[in-house]
Structure formats: C-alpha cells, structure tokens
Amino acid sequence: MKTLLLVCGIFLAGTVFSEASSIEDRNDENAQRLYTRIYSRLGGRGEYADIYDYIPDLFGSGFNDNIESVLQTGMWMYYENNNYNVEYSGRVYFVHGIDLRVDFPSSFRNAASSIRYAGDRHNPNGNTWTLFDGEYFCGQSFFGATDAYSLQYLDMKASSLVITGSSPWTIYSGQGYTGDNLCVYPTDHDTGSAGDYLDFGIYPTMSAIGIPDNTIRSVRQGCWSKKIAQPPKIEYEERRENGGWGYAHLPESLLRKSSGSQQ
Numbered sequence: 001m002k003t004l005l006l007v008c009g010i011f012l013a014g015t016v017f018s019e020a021s022s023i024e025d026r027n028d029e030n031a032q033r034l035y036t037r038i039y040s041r042l043g044g045r046g047e048y049a050d051i052y053d054y055i056p057d058l059f060g061s062g063f064n065d066n067i068e069s070v071l072q073t074g075m076w077m078y079y080e081n082n083n084y085n086v087e088y089s090g091r092v093y094f095v096h097g098i099d100l101r102v103d104f105p106s107s108f109r110n111a112a113s114s115i116r117y118a119g120d121r122h123n124p125n126g127n128t129w130t131l132f133d134g135e136y137f138c139g140q141s142f143f144g145a146t147d148a149y150s151l152q153y154l155d156m157k158a159s160s161l162v163i164t165g166s167s168p169w170t171i172y173s174g175q176g177y178t179g180d181n182l183c184v185y186p187t188d189h190d191t192g193s194a195g196d197y198l199d200f201g202i203y204p205t206m207s208a209i210g211i212p213d214n215t216i217r218s219v220r221q222g223c224w225s226k227k228i229a230q231p232p233k234i235e236y237e238e239r240r241e242n243g244g245w246g247y248a249h250l251p252e253s254l255l256r257k258s259s260g261s262q263q
Ligand SMILES: [Ca+2]
Pocket: 064, 065, 079, 080, 081, 082, 110, 111, 112, 113
C-alpha cells in the first residue's frame, strides 16, 4: 500500500518559486503535469510565478493576497487563508482544466493565501483519491493512488473528497474494507486542445456523497458496492470543454456582497 502523507505546512513556498523555467516543458509529449501559473493581474498580466506543489502560506512570496488570474492544468484549490483555511474558515475557489486561463471574480481577487492541488502531480490523470478533513477541500488532506486499509490520521474525519482519473473507488465505514460501502465515480471530464483529457470526481461535502460526515475508514480501488454516489451539483461560475471554475465555498455572509460584482 502506498499512501502518501500530505500534511499542511510541510512544504516551503521558497523551494517552488525557483522552478519557474521548467514550465516550458509542459507541451512536450508525456510532459503533461500539474502546474498553476499565478498572476498578479487579470488576463495573465503582471508578475507571475509557477507552482507545482502545495503552498500552505503565500506570505513572503510576493503573491499573498496578490493573485488575480491563473493559467493551469489539473485541479487546484485557492484558499482565502493560509494553511488551507484550517484556523480560519474562508472562501475557497477551485479551478480544474487543461492549460486553462481563468480570471478570478472580483470577490476573490487579491485574496488567496494558500494553494494546493488534488491528485498526483507527476501523473495528472492517474487514478487517485484525496480526502480532506474539512468540507470544501479545507484542512488536512490524505492522498492515495492505491487501496487504503486504514486512513491513519484522517480516520473518521473526512468531510470532502476529490478523485482524479477514470477509476471509481469504494469508500467504507469500517477499516479493512468492511461496514457500509459506497462507490464514487468521476463526475467531470475536461478535454484539452490536443485531445488530452482529465477526469475528476468532485465531492465538496459528505452530504453530497450521501453519507454521514466523518465516517470513512478505508478506501478501495474499483466499485465493490451496489450503492453509487449521485454526482453532486457543482456550482460552476463557468464551464468549458477544457475546464471549469467557481467557488467551492463562499460563506453566507459574503454571498450577497459578491453577487453582482462577479463577471
Ligand atoms: Ca488572504
């Protein structure tokens, strides 16, 4: 079993920004990888930096509260606060796609303070699952590309889920693939200009999956259950062939303020 531990705060932002030149490889055959190029202005203008990894805190990078647009491949989540909104809940903006350029809405410009992706950064459409402690992909995460007999520090804590690749997965209420079970399938499919594609299953809450919160204890590849989760309704701001984006989470108090100001 190969389950990688991804804990908030173990990656340093400084190591990532030095990698900027390697983004040139992304159009080479077999070189597709997850990346996001963040810009300080709309339309891919202003300062930019290339990111390939989790960034728990943009402070000191020059881009904290200073991102207005992105160009990216894969599913990336942009959090209003550092450490993926662990200490302070806040807005979460998600973008998934292939070489997709997105202008953030006015209500999320110059707001992001931490960033991370879902899946395997070296294998964009690999079959993976990422569980999150918080709803809307907030908090600690636990990633796997194979079966997980137990979920270790995320045991009975998962509150949201993203899968990548075309494979379904079975989630269980007991360790070792026991207890109540349910299949989750990819829900979204993006196609790039070269005919390449990415699959995602986006489940922002456990009620979206149809199970009680904080009950998942093991994960197994393939569909081993008679029950299948309904695809949740994702509120996209815009959906195109090569991607989609929108708020994963916009607190009630900000809903009224932002409506009408988004473009
Ligand atoms: Ca912020």
